[in-house]
Amino acid sequence: MQNKDSKGMTIKKNEDFSEWYQELIIKSGLADYSAVSGCIVYKPGSYQIWEKIIHIIDKEFKNIGIKNCYFPLFIPESLLVKESEHVEGFVPEVAWVTHSGNSKLNERLAVRPTSEAIMYDSYSKWIRSHKDLPLKLNQWNNVVRWEFKHPVPFLRGREFLWNEGHNAYSNPEELNEDKEKILNIYYNFLKDYMALASFIGKKTNKEKFAGAVATYSIELLLPNGRAIQGPDYHDDGQNFAKAYNIKFLDENSKEDYVYQSTYAISTRMLGVMFAIHSDDKGLVLPPRLSENKIVIIPILFEQSKKEVLQKSNELKKLLQEYNPILDEREDYTPGWKYNEWELKGIPLRLEIGPRDLEKNQVVLVLRHSGEKKIVNINKLEEEIPLLLDKMHNDLYENSKKFLESNIKEVKNFKEFSDAIKDKKIVKINWCDRTECEEQIKEKLEGVKSLNIDLEKNPLYGEMCANCGNEAKVICRFGRSY
Ligand SMILES: [Zn+2]
Known part of the structure; x- marks a missing residue:
C-alpha cells in the first residue's frame, strides 16, 4: 500500500497522472484545499x-x-x-x-x-x-x-x-x-x-x-x-x-x-507548467520563474563544520542574485535535504563539503536531469547562468518534443479515430462546418476541435477527413481537459 502521508512523492506520473498531479501540488507546497469546494489557497510556492x-x-x-x-x-x-x-x-x-x-x-x-x-x-x-x-x-x-x-x-x-x-x-x-x-x-x-x-x-x-x-x-x-x-x-x-x-x-x-x-x-497556466515539467521526485520549475534558483547544502562533519558553514555563507552572499537558500539545519542528513529540495523544485543544488573546500570547488546538481558538475568556486559566477540557461532550454526542448511527437496528421476517419485512441492530437484537412464538428464529437466521444492552423491551408481539392466535403482549413482536434 502507498503511504500518502509520507513526506515525499509516492505516486508515479506515468501510472496515475491525476493522482500524481494532486499529490505534487500539495506535497511541494504550491497550494492547499480550502473550506470552499473548488477554491484553493495559493501558497507562497505558487503565488510568487x-x-x-x-x-x-x-x-x-x-x-x-x-x-x-x-x-x-x-x-x-x-x-x-x-x-x-x-x-x-x-x-x-x-x-x-x-x-x-x-x-x-x-x-x-x-x-x-x-x-x-x-x-x-x-x-x-x-x-x-x-x-x-x-x-x-x-x-x-x-x-x-x-x-x-x-x-x-x-x-x-x-x-x-x-x-x-x-x-x-x-x-x-x-x-x-x-x-x-x-x-x-x-x-x-x-x-x-x-x-x-x-x-x-x-x-x-x-x-x-x-x-x-x-x-x-x-x-x-x-x-x-x-x-x-x-x-x-x-x-x-x-x-x-x-x-x-x-x-x-x-x-x-x-x-x-x-x-x-x-x-x-490565467493561473491555469501554473498548473499546466507544473504538470508538464515535474517528475516522480516532485516539482520541476523552469529557472527563470523560480523564486530561489539555488539551494546550498553544506556537508557537515564535526571537525570541519565551522569552515564549511563559513564558506557556505560566503557563497550565499556571492550568489545573492539567484536568491539562494542555505540549508544549515543540523538535524537532517544531506540526503534528506536533497529529497526535500527536489520535491520543492529548486533548479540548482550546490553541495559543499570539507574535501571540496580543500580544492576550492563545489558540486552543482541540476534538478531536472540529475546531472552533476564539479565547478571551481572562482568560476561559479560564470558557470551558473550557463547551467540555468541549459536547464531552461532542456525543459523547452522536452516539451516541444513531447508536443510534436503527439500531433498526428491524418487523412481519413479510420486514421482519425485510431490516433485519438492513441491519445494523439490529430491534424486534419477540414470543411470548417459546425455540423461536421458535432458529428465528430458524437462519433468520438469527448473529442473537440482545438484550433485552426493560421499558417497553412489545405491544397485546392483536398477533402475533409471526416465528412468528405471540400476542405477549407487545417484544424486540430483532440480530447481536451
Ligand atoms: Zn467535414
Missing part, C-alpha cells in the same frame, strides 16, 4: 510565480500602450444580460449576491465571471470621439465561475486569477495589429519563461468565446494526452459595442461603433 508572471507580462503590455485599472467585483444583472450570446455562455456558472445582511437586494449582483458588462458600461460613457481611441485597459484580478465539473487545483476551479485586457479601437486594422502583438506576448512568455511549447490557432465557430467574432487560442498538451487551452484572445468586432452602445465620432464626424478585443492569461 504568479507575481513574476504579472511582472513580466505587465511590462510587455505597457510597452504597447495597455494600462491597468480596476473595476468592481459585482455586476448588476441588468448589465450582464445586455449581450445575449455572452450571457448564455456564462449564466449557468454565475454566482449571485442576493442579500445584504437579511434584506433582499432590489437587483441581484453577479460576482464577475468576466468584466465585459461592467467595463463596457463605462466605456459607453467615456468614449465620445476618435480622439478617445484606442482605449486599452487591463485588470489583474480574480473571477468566479461556479463550475460543477470535478475541481483540480489550478487547472479547473471556481475562482481563478488572470489578466483581462479590454481594448477598443476606431478601426479593425489597428485591432489586428495589436492582436499579433498580444498573441506573441503570450506565446513568447510560455516559451521564454515557462519553457513550454504550444500552438496558436483560431477557434472554430462552435468553440469560440460567447459573444466574440473570432477567438484565437494558445493550446498545450498535458502528459495524460489531454489538450488544454492556455492564453486566449477574442476579436469581438462590434458585437459588444452594439449591445453596450459604445459609439464614437470619426474624423468626418460620422458616428460608428468601436471595434473591441479581449485577452487573458
Whole structure:
C-alpha cells in the first residue's frame, strides 16, 4: 500500500497522472484545499510565480500602450444580460449576491465571471470621439465561475486569477495589429519563461468565446494526452459595442461603433507548467520563474563544520542574485535535504563539503536531469547562468518534443479515430462546418476541435477527413481537459 502521508512523492506520473498531479501540488507546497469546494489557497510556492508572471507580462503590455485599472467585483444583472450570446455562455456558472445582511437586494449582483458588462458600461460613457481611441485597459484580478465539473487545483476551479485586457479601437486594422502583438506576448512568455511549447490557432465557430467574432487560442498538451487551452484572445468586432452602445465620432464626424478585443492569461497556466515539467521526485520549475534558483547544502562533519558553514555563507552572499537558500539545519542528513529540495523544485543544488573546500570547488546538481558538475568556486559566477540557461532550454526542448511527437496528421476517419485512441492530437484537412464538428464529437466521444492552423491551408481539392466535403482549413482536434 502507498503511504500518502509520507513526506515525499509516492505516486508515479506515468501510472496515475491525476493522482500524481494532486499529490505534487500539495506535497511541494504550491497550494492547499480550502473550506470552499473548488477554491484553493495559493501558497507562497505558487503565488510568487504568479507575481513574476504579472511582472513580466505587465511590462510587455505597457510597452504597447495597455494600462491597468480596476473595476468592481459585482455586476448588476441588468448589465450582464445586455449581450445575449455572452450571457448564455456564462449564466449557468454565475454566482449571485442576493442579500445584504437579511434584506433582499432590489437587483441581484453577479460576482464577475468576466468584466465585459461592467467595463463596457463605462466605456459607453467615456468614449465620445476618435480622439478617445484606442482605449486599452487591463485588470489583474480574480473571477468566479461556479463550475460543477470535478475541481483540480489550478487547472479547473471556481475562482481563478488572470489578466483581462479590454481594448477598443476606431478601426479593425489597428485591432489586428495589436492582436499579433498580444498573441506573441503570450506565446513568447510560455516559451521564454515557462519553457513550454504550444500552438496558436483560431477557434472554430462552435468553440469560440460567447459573444466574440473570432477567438484565437494558445493550446498545450498535458502528459495524460489531454489538450488544454492556455492564453486566449477574442476579436469581438462590434458585437459588444452594439449591445453596450459604445459609439464614437470619426474624423468626418460620422458616428460608428468601436471595434473591441479581449485577452487573458490565467493561473491555469501554473498548473499546466507544473504538470508538464515535474517528475516522480516532485516539482520541476523552469529557472527563470523560480523564486530561489539555488539551494546550498553544506556537508557537515564535526571537525570541519565551522569552515564549511563559513564558506557556505560566503557563497550565499556571492550568489545573492539567484536568491539562494542555505540549508544549515543540523538535524537532517544531506540526503534528506536533497529529497526535500527536489520535491520543492529548486533548479540548482550546490553541495559543499570539507574535501571540496580543500580544492576550492563545489558540486552543482541540476534538478531536472540529475546531472552533476564539479565547478571551481572562482568560476561559479560564470558557470551558473550557463547551467540555468541549459536547464531552461532542456525543459523547452522536452516539451516541444513531447508536443510534436503527439500531433498526428491524418487523412481519413479510420486514421482519425485510431490516433485519438492513441491519445494523439490529430491534424486534419477540414470543411470548417459546425455540423461536421458535432458529428465528430458524437462519433468520438469527448473529442473537440482545438484550433485552426493560421499558417497553412489545405491544397485546392483536398477533402475533409471526416465528412468528405471540400476542405477549407487545417484544424486540430483532440480530447481536451
Ligand atoms: Zn467535414
